[in-house]
Amino acid sequence: MPVKSRRAEYKELTRGAVLQAAARLFAERGFAATTIDDVAEAARVSKGSVYYHFADKARLFEAVFTDGQSRLVETVATAAARHDAPWDQLIAALDAYMDGTVADPAHRTLLQQAPTALGVERCRELDAEMGLPAVRALLENLAATGELAVDSIDMLTLLLFSALCEAALTAGAAPDPPRARDEATTVLKAIMTGLHRPPA
Known part of the structure; x- marks a missing residue:
């Protein structure tokens, strides 16, 4: 079984954090009221990191x-x-x-x-x-x-x-x-x- 690189693990963790934060915010505030900035802040990642994973x-x-x-x-x-x-x-x-x-x-x-x-x-x-x-x-x-x-x-x-x-x-x-x-x-x-x- 191939071992993931540290970079791949970081990307996976970052994506997971973004999804978790987005799920909470969409549920609490709604899609229209939630911004990418909000998600980035909640996930403790940069806005660019969010856009890296999601267009x-x-x-x-x-x-x-x-x-x-x-x-x-x-x-x-x-x-x-x-x-x-x-x-x-x-x-x-x-x-x-x-x-x-x-x-x-x-x-x-x-x-x-x-x-x-x-x-x-x-x-x-x-x-x-x-x-x-x-x-x-x-x-x-x-x-x-x-x-x-x-x-x-x-x-x-x-x-x-x-x-x-x-x-x-x-x-x-x-x-x-x-x-x-x-x-x-x-x-x-x-x-x-x-x-x-x-x-x-």
């Missing part, structure tokens, strides 16, 4: 956002993997996704800011790269056992993922996010139950 504030926000989404995808995958039956995997994944997006106030704020910070089209591209494959895999497993009541997995993947995202955003913006999360999760499970064909 502009939007790219910095994207890195913070995708880092959080990656961790969420891993959490969802771990929750699904605890079960053997495809239907149980899907329900566990749904619960983990809603818990992960709503329970963490910082990530909840990032989700709400993403369309403005990155643009709707870029958010869709990131969804296609990170979230859609996971949802599609769960639905394909369900279809493979004959438990899915529809044949159009492509359309169902898009619609289910869109519903998940909207549920997370709506619950996160509610006056009582935990309660709204529970209500949204109940509705999503009811929708999916209507598409489930239990094994004989």
Whole structure:
């Protein structure tokens, strides 16, 4: 295993410090109110060091956002993997996704800011790269056992993922996010139950 040079380690540590500081500031102040100078000061690095790793504030926000989404995808995958039956995997994944997006106030704020910070089209591209494959895999497993009541997995993947995202955003913006999360999760499970064909 190759050993990192001291310079490479410093770059990695600097990037990590910038991401950590940016994540906190974006969550506390919002994307529009946070400047690169603010991030540099909070990370205790120069402004040039921030720009070395990130071309502009939007790219910095994207890195913070995708880092959080990656961790969420891993959490969802771990929750699904605890079960053997495809239907149980899907329900566990749904619960983990809603818990992960709503329970963490910082990530909840990032989700709400993403369309403005990155643009709707870029958010869709990131969804296609990170979230859609996971949802599609769960639905394909369900279809493979004959438990899915529809044949159009492509359309169902898009619609289910869109519903998940909207549920997370709506619950996160509610006056009582935990309660709204529970209500949204109940509705999503009811929708999916209507598409489930239990094994004989």
